[in-house]
Amino acid sequence: MRRRTFLASVPAVALGAPLLAQQPEGAAGGKSAPGLAPDLAASWKPGEDRFIRPDVGCGDRPVGASFGSRTAAYGMSGAAGTAHPLATMAGIDILKRGGSAVDAxxxxxxxxxxxxxxxxxxxxxxxxxxxxxxxxxxxxxxxxxxxxxxxxxxxxxxxxxxxxxxxxxxxxxxxxxxxxxxxxxxxxxxxxxxxxxxxxxxxxxxxxxxxxxxxxxxxxxxxxxxxxxxxxxxxxxxxxxxxxxxxxxxxxxxxxxxxxxxxxxxxxxxxxxxxxxxxxxxxxxxxxxxxxxxxxxxxxxxxxxxxxIEPHMTSYRGVGVHALGANTQGIATLQMLNILENFDMGTAGFQSPLSIHLQAEAKRLAYEDRARYYADPHFSKVPVEWLISKEYAAERAKLIRPDRILTPVHPGQAPSKGDTxxxxxxxxxxxxxxxxxxxxxxxxxxxxxxxxxxxxxxxxxxFSMKDRHPNIYAPGKRPFQTIIPGFATKDGQPWMAFGVMGGDMQPQGQTQIIVNRQDYGLEIQAAGDSPRWHHEGSSQSMGEDDPALGATGLLRLERGVPAATRSALADIGWKIGESDGGFGRYECVELRHDGKDRVYAAASEMRADGCALAY
Structure with a gap:
């Protein structure tokens, strides 16, 4: 099939594609059991950090997403999700003693x-x-x-x-x-x-x-x-x-x-x-x-x-998504979502080549602006309103093609005004x-x-070392920050307090959570358990990109991404990287209502050591 026409036929195929397809990635040390291929480990050997069996998928849950790791925790009085069970328990204990969510x-x-x-x-x-x-x-x-x-x-x-x-x-x-x-x-x-x-x-x-x-x-x-x-x-x-x-x-x-x-x-x-x-x-x-x-x-x-500070906000298919400006990368999430709103992500299909392609291209465009404009607003005039406007997003979205990778990619031209x-x-x-x-x-x-x-x-x-760059080093100045909390509202009321940890993965991860929930209907835990992508590399850098990655960078995919999706993305030119554990770690508390009752649902990351609890 010709490269240009392949992605147009992807959505229908991708929606029915199995999510547990994996490709061999090596295995833990040790001898194989009789009848196994020699590169497949028979058991988890002492001292090994991981036990990899590409031919074995996760167990089958009787309800929910097939790739889901667990059910969200539900409660009416309080909830917490953290990267360590003892920290979660401490937060719940503070809440039970009458403390506020801030105390917790x-x-x-x-x-x-x-x-x-x-x-x-x-x-x-x-x-x-x-x-x-x-x-x-x-x-x-x-x-x-x-x-x-x-x-x-x-x-x-x-x-x-x-x-x-x-x-x-x-x-x-x-x-x-x-x-x-x-x-x-x-x-x-x-x-x-x-x-x-x-x-x-x-x-x-x-x-x-x-x-x-x-x-x-x-x-x-x-x-x-x-x-x-x-x-x-x-x-x-x-x-x-x-x-x-x-x-x-x-x-x-x-x-x-x-x-x-x-x-x-x-x-x-x-x-x-x-x-x-x-x-x-x-x-x-x-x-x-x-x-x-x-x-x-x-x-x-x-x-x-x-x-x-006053958070910034954009709407994405009826949901208000909030982000901090200041010297953070928070508005990158808003820029990515604004660009993606110009595409029918639902029709593109969950975990399809087209869906991941569109998201990765939106990331590349937003991160060019991130490297060019984001800085401490006390030192530089950051054109935030222009960057997160729907009009600018529509212009950027026109640059994306479903059958090829945009190259070269550059930041937009602003109007003349300026480990976690x-x-x-x-x-x-x-x-x-x-x-x-x-x-x-x-x-x-x-x-x-x-x-x-x-x-x-x-x-x-x-900090940047480039003269006249908004983020250039100066004494008494705040450096560019990658850490960003996430928050989403519905109809002017709180919906999700959420975040995805991990350097430049954070806006990419937050975007994937919102897309998984709004476009693909995943519930709070499955939205985080879903296999993720992580794009590395930009033509403009904040000092964290490897120039050896080339013009299009490196698209890393978790092993749960369907093999057909992985192959199709490589076919149109994406350089596919191995799963390296750098896909972020997610925690979330969602507010629901059952009549007059307030119900919290709490989800935690299966990629970390933590847990979510509610009571």
Whole structure:
């Protein structure tokens, strides 16, 4: 069949295609059982991270999507979904004790900083969208820190390589914004005492907790990566003492403790946000960076303030999708959805070549703008209203062809004017919180201040080194941010507090969730369990793209994507990449109504170690 006409016939075929078709991807070590092909493992061997049998699909659920991993959790009084069961349980416990969804979210985040240090911690930044039932609207909070005021552009450029900052060391460290964001949230929406909200995390850090599979693997991998690049890190002994006491990282199921972090959290519980930004913790941070030759100072911490911001919103087939602007990539989700609204995604077919092709092309167009325009609005005039307009999306959609890949791809011409954890929580009063927090790549910069038990973020790596670029580095400026919470409304009322973690995957993942729900009718859990795609590479870069990927980049597909879809996408020219685990991790709380009763449905990511609970 000719390449040009193939995709036109895809939808009818794709809708009936089996979703469990997989291609061989190698197997875990060990001998094969009699009668098996030699590359298929007979059993899961000790010490192997994965057991791969491409010929074996998932079990059959009697209801729901065939690829669904579980049913959503339902409750009427509250719900939470996180990347670790103990964090979810802590959030539910806070809700049961009369805490608000904000109290639960802060408690969850504090716990995850100990339980999931590869994704978040108080050395990073935090962004929030929440439904305020009294105000009847979605509220936004940007808890993002600035670069050190004593670090010049000239010094930064001397540390850069090929125009990109290194991912490790003091030059990438910006002020951590998380603790201040917690404080701002608690001051406005908290019901329990501040210290009471932080106590679950203190108890966990002191008493310890078993480390689940994915987190143990991530810690081992992160520490090994730091060791390989230790020449870029001014001081690394503190990190090893914290996460590899005795010289060994936590084993799967092994108990891990962090008494230094427990002490730090106790100081914050007793002294509030000032303990971190102007008190003993700030003084320790200042002394540490002076000792290692870094730039973060007490004055930088003392000057930090988060900000309440108005979220942006677009409609997608009757659903309001909200996103934070500021210095984040949040509006990329809105741009992608606006472009896709110009196509009949329902007819294209779930997991069809045409559906994935259209979504990936929308991503490529939006990410060109992301690299060209997104920046700290306090330093650059970002043309947000133009970028998220339906008119601009219609222009961009005209560039997409169903039978070929757009190349070259460029950002639009603006009118003349300018590694992460996600969790959701909801309470009995109707407040719903969508919150995301991160140290950025891996565990962060590799730097841990003496005796504090947390790593500083390396978010500054995403500054641009290009003259006149909106995101060019400057002292006291917030770097471009990948972390974004998601929120959706229906008829002006809250519907979903959701998010998909993972660097540049986040807008791509959020878009796939909305498309799965609105265009393909998937329920809250199946929408996340559905196989995902992840496109890497752009002609315009935020310092995270590999130039070796070429003009069209790399389209990675999870193994659950139908083999026929994979083949057809390759046939029209997509460079297909292997499944590498970089497809994000999803949590969601959905509000439903049964007559006068409020019902929450909570879903969690099968790609992570967490769970969702409701009561």
């Amino acid at each position: 979210a802060i408690a969850i985040n504090a716990c995850l900083g100990f339980l999931e240090p590869t994704a978040n911690g108080i050395g990073g930044d935090c962004y929030v969208m929440l439904w305020d039932p009294k105000a009847g609207k979605v509220m936004g909070l940007a808890g993002s820190g600035k670069s050190p005021r004593g670090l010049s552009l000239d010094t930064v450029r001397k540390r850069a390589k090929n125009g990109v900052l290194p991912p490790y060391g003091a030059v990438t460290v910006s002020v951590p914004g998380t603790v201040d964001a917690w404080w701002m949230l608690h001051q406005r929406y908290g019901k329990l005492k501040w210290a009471e909200v932080l106590q679950p995390a203190i108890d966990l850090a002191e008493n310890g907790a078993p480390v689940p599979d994915l987190i143990a693997w991530s810690i081992r991998r992160s520490l090994a990566n730091f060791k390989r690049n230790s020449g870029q890190i001014e001081e690394f002994d503190n990190a090893l003492k914290t996460w590899a006491p005795g010289g060994e990282a936590p084993k799967t199921g092994g108990v891990f403790r962090n008494p230094d972090l427990a002490r730090t959290l106790r100081l914050i519980a007793e002294g509030g946000r000032d303990a971190f930004y102007s008190g003993q913790i700030a003084k320790t941070i200042d002394a540490y960076f002076r000792r290692i030759g870094g730039w973060l100072r007490h004055e930088d911490l003392a000057a930090h303030r988060g900000e309440w 954890t996600y969790f959701s929580a909801a309470d009995k009063d109707g407040m719903m919180v969508s919150m995301i927090q991160s140290n950025f790549r891996g565990m962060g910069s590799g730097l841990v201040a003496d005796g504090l038990g947390f790593m500083f973020q390396d978010r500054g790596q995403l």
